[in-house]
Amino acid sequence: MPLKAKNMELVKPEEKLKKLSPETLNRDINQDDLDAFSLITCLALSPDQVKRVCTPLEVFPEQKSVLAVHWHPEYVPMDLIRQRIESTFPQKKQELIIPTQHNQLMSYDGRYSGVEVDCYSRGFKRKVQLLLHFKSDKLEQANTLKSMLEHTFEYRSGQLFQLMETITDPKWEDYVQLAVEGTGVSDAVVEFARIQTWKLMTLLKENESPASKEIIKNRLIKDFIDAQRHLYPENFINKVQVFIKSIKKIVKANFNLTYFYRTSEVIEEARGIGAGIIVPHPEQFWPILLCEYDIDGYEVWNPQSQEYTEFLVNVINRQNRARGTGRKRLLLFMGDDTHLSEKIKDSISIEASKYYRDIGVQPAWDDLSIRKSLIIGNFSREKMIEEYKSRLEG
Structure with missing residues (x-):
């Protein structure tokens, strides 16, 4: 009771x-x-908490494209999250918005689904994370992956x-x-x-x-x-x-990480049902940049991973030049890594480092210090939305 x-x-x-x-x-x-x-x-949620969720910290009336493929709804209802996003970007014309709950598949719009998966890279003995994104109707064939996620969530x-x-x-x-x-x-x-x-x-x-x-x-x-x-x-x-x-x-x-599925196993299973795969905040496990995993791209910025953004952009640019014309290029993403449960807490309980994040708010796209590197790589919110959508639909 x-x-x-x-x-x-x-x-x-x-x-x-x-x-x-x-x-x-x-x-x-x-x-x-x-x-x-x-x-x-x-x-x-109480009426006051509902109001907090629906009211963004800042409004961006000039931003027309919203790319958000790394954020956590937690237990906040999606209709309230939608109100928050619409209020944050009142003039948006283009969007790709996919939630990535830890080890739980979820969808924002019904068309695409996502998840952030914990896995284990045996080569350098570290837990790593992957962002998986799908066209939702492909998940009808995802029974094995769903079982893997359930095991990982419980563990x-x-x-x-x-x-x-x-x-x-x-x-x-x-x-x-x-x-x-x-x-x-x-x-x-x-x-x-x-x-x-x-x-x-x-x-x-x-x-x-x-x-x-x-x-x-x-x-x-x-x-x-x-x-x-x-x-x-x-x-x-x-x-x-x-x-x-x-x-x-x-x-x-001291947590035994070998009970997680191996990174290569997760990638193989996800690719088998047409997933897009992104490595979030790779500077937390640098060797992953050298692993040559079958992925779509890397996250080069999020609120807890900002120090090496320009370096990571240049690494991706170099890797794309080395790939030649026979392989799809690596894409580049920014992850706001928003945790919606932080929005419902009172001022005493909030964790400031998470509270001030917001879905789709990624100022590094417009940062003049890395703008040249982004231009060289032909990277922008608009282009990443178009290219990644095309891959997910393929």
Whole structure:
């Protein structure tokens, strides 16, 4: 039975401190925990959240072409996302807009579908990601790929449970101490993190119905603690979140990646049903530029990957010159990497690095510092939309 969140009430500073004392720190699940759990697992949007989703941060009335093939709807309804895009680009005439949820196929307009896939490149022992795009009617033949995505989704979501186990189970004390040494947090911070993580684990087991797969992600612990931020001192909760983030990095670094499908396997299966394939933010795994995978192109810019944009454009230009006339040229993309769930959070909970991203907003296309390299390669939003659509339709 779904849990109902209550209105959060203001707590006086002295009461917040009192809640942290060893004598009063609540180790049993109480109503505050139930309210927080309900809040972070409820996928229904309030009227205020709907307004936030539909209202863009900035409007671009002069932009006529919108290319957006790397963004994440998460659990935000597509009709609301459409309103946001239409408001952002009121004069658009040309578009290619395809969502790329992590390991889940989704469509924006019914015509094209997309997904961002985690896979494993054995040659350089790294997890890599691929953006796959399809003409939607081709997915009727995609049973094998769908099974691969389901396996990958379940395995990736297992990181949350490994993270929770690492925080709460004494057998992972070495990892906990590494995080303590790296952050300098107190024993009280660690104890609080353990208590809250144990509560979340328990609530997830006892309330499976509201906890749909859309919310089973690493950040759930962060969200659960943030949902109770009003109950405890702000500085203390900030330290807890720093500790959780440190543990998360350690768990990710030690996560066994060989359970992911190999990059070549994913590419082969995707190509078999006519997929377009793009490598996002390749500077996070440089060797992929040398692998000669059967792909359509590379992403050279997104909000978290901007440092090497001009270099990557020039690399693609050189590779295209070397290809000659017998092979299709590599295409070039910008990925806004928007996460729509960030748009519904309040000002306290947002992650600024993600909040200010928006679908189709990719200023690097108009950046004068790389404009010459783009012109040399005959790259533009308009040309990439035309060429990539042609490949997807072929």
